[in-house]
Amino acid sequence: MALPRGGRLAAAALLLALLLAGATAPTGAAAQACANRVRNCDPSRNYFTNRVKPIAHATTIRGLRYTNTYVDVTIAALEGKPPIRYRFVRCGCRAPSSGRVVISIPPAAVYVGDTSTLSQVALEIRALNTVAVIGNVFSTYSPEVRRRVAAGRIRSLIPSAAEFSPKYARLLDASVTGVSGSRAPLLALIPSRAIKPFRAAVGNRLRFVTSGELDEVTPLGRAEYVKFFGIVLDRSGTADRAYDTIVRRYGAAKRLAAGARRRPSVLTGFPFGGKWNQPGEKEYAARFLADANADHRYQSNGKVLATTLSGAQIVRQFGSAEVWVNAGLYPGSPSLTLDELLADDPKLSNAVFKKLRSVQCGRVWSNQRQVSPDGLANNYFEEGAVRPDKILSDLVRLFHPNVRVPGTFNYYYWLGRPSGLKCPTSNLFG
Template identity: 25%
Template sequence: MRARLVALGATLLLTPVLLAGCGDDGDSSPSAAAGTAARGCVTSFDENTDYFPVHSTLEHAKNFTVIYEKAYQVLTVKEPFPDGKPESYVLYRCGTPKPELTGDLADAPRIKVPIESIYSGSTTHLPLLVDLDRTGILTGVSSASSVVSKEIRDRIDAGKVVEYAGNGQIDTERIVTEAPDVLMTGGTDDPAYQKLRDAGIPVVANAEWLESDPLGRAEWVKFMAALTGDEEKATKVFDQIEADYDAIAAKVPDNQPVPTMIGSMYQGTWYMPSGGSYVGKLLADAGASYPWSGEADTGSLELDFETVFARSGDAKIWLGDGEWKTLADITAEDGRYGQLAAVRDGQVWSNNLVIGAGGGNDYWERGVTRPDLVLGDLAAILHPEAFPGHMFAFYQQIK
């Protein structure tokens, strides 16, 4: 699984999770039009009233769009999974008539919003719910052990969030019985999804990992907000992430980039991010240089150790992604690692600083949609003089 994800340029751990809607755990509070209740439900429908007065606008995300009508919006994911055909979802305000549409939208799922329950297909959805103060709508996760967020783990421990694919197999019977408002995928396909659709469970694809721009991935908070009715808050959340990201990038010294070793091997193959990938963009903004930064592909290159060693083995800093705790763990994994200059000099860093109680890595949960925090870590490692006293979010030095 890890090899497949890295080869596609994915920087997330796909762990299905379910979203719950706007229940008693929080006030949905979309900007209300006349004739709406507190959570945004319409009490007196008027076809001339705009029930979506606050619109999200997209600056960096390329893999989804939002089109607004007066009583509904059309949320479209261009590529719901690799090479998948576009999928559209019609989101209509609760209390308004279910839209009767024709053409391409005739068979699109109709989803009443704000939603009140959600099953989620990836731990990367969880920070979006936390940032929008919507953890109360989460009712299902695919693998409870993969969750790092304390707020979500507390809900799991309290029995408010169930596990629906702990063995890797989606329990369709349980999902149909529980009937969440939405099951959100992690950007992959599964035969079980069609079974759920046939049973009347709306399946919504979240494919943020196919974005090659770090800020594009972060902007998927607006995708979640389309379902929860939090467009205004999502804009504020994203604008802050963008401002922080840009501020860090502006502080990175613009002199000679720092030669850096990137990635690690998995089952004999070294997966190297291309320059056009999500990771490649982060490295460029952090002031790192590596021999494959000029590759325009948005995924990862599959290399052997000898190729990487010949072109990058003398780099003094290694940004790895192993589960190592000590330098001895690194050479124990593969003795050839001991030939790398960064290992000899003790400048090996890995993104395993925060590991959850069940073994989940926060880098693959919170880090995917918080590129500002990732960039801050990378910049501080490569340019410590420019970022004194930096508090690391995901990376730690392996000693």
């Protein structure tokens, strides 16, 4: 039986509303709570007056496009997984999904699973008040975050130092997360490696946003993810200014290094389980050494991945290296001496360490200047992961002591001279 004209119009309106509602989220996915809701959203009005500049260095952030009510971004190359196409919609507005993952922004509350992302959120875009839950307080350096966890203002998904893997199902329990009412459900910011276990634990009951920063092979590429998180948390202006500062300071440090009189040879890292990794030419860590104007044996090997060496191979290939960086023990210490390092494992020291010219001449540096009181968290991997300008400035200072770099050391410190060893070179940097 045909409906009367008024009934047909009402049915059409209802169908359109259902289609629009269904288009704003993937089927079966729970909508996360958002903040600063727009009343009576007008699609002709621009709700993104602060916009990040075009992506310049990050190769995995693609297709950035603004409209009046939403922002499209594609995150590609997530550790070999298919790209994720996001549509970030202003809270209170509607937009068709067009096959994208739709997220309402800004979120009312977030879970932050990775310490580098936490540093982006807390320090660079100043959105710590949005953080309700973090992955692991024991691997977090930030004193402010630790204070908030101790005060119950932020929860830690991992409640004990004896646990290592987060149980994501806990994010569904308000008694665990402290997130309820208008702030629930929260939005999860997770690293790409966590996508599979996260989905297995919570299904479609929580939305998540992930990034491809670990697939970036350049320091400035990784740091540019501050723009992505600026979009997600509606801090685009702050994110843009933060990134401009990083690029400017990184470039200044690189130019100072390029003007140095000589390039010292370098060994990096520390052995674990009898194996010692050295970065390939196209690896993230190698770019720091190149931009700091240091000479690494593998700087032209064309490899993306690190090369794993034995102690004997390290002695043969890097025994004459003038400087050793990123040495240290775990738990970390900001006051470890070279003698203490050598005494920790006498067998390894006699077989390897004491045969290195960098050790004999006391040119060993640790990146543990800023570690938590228990030594479990290192700010080099937290803030340093998103502030490559600070890391590069440190490396230029220690590789080129005659170059005047503004400021003081951020993450590195010198382990001092060894006892009972003779340096074969009278003036290593002469």
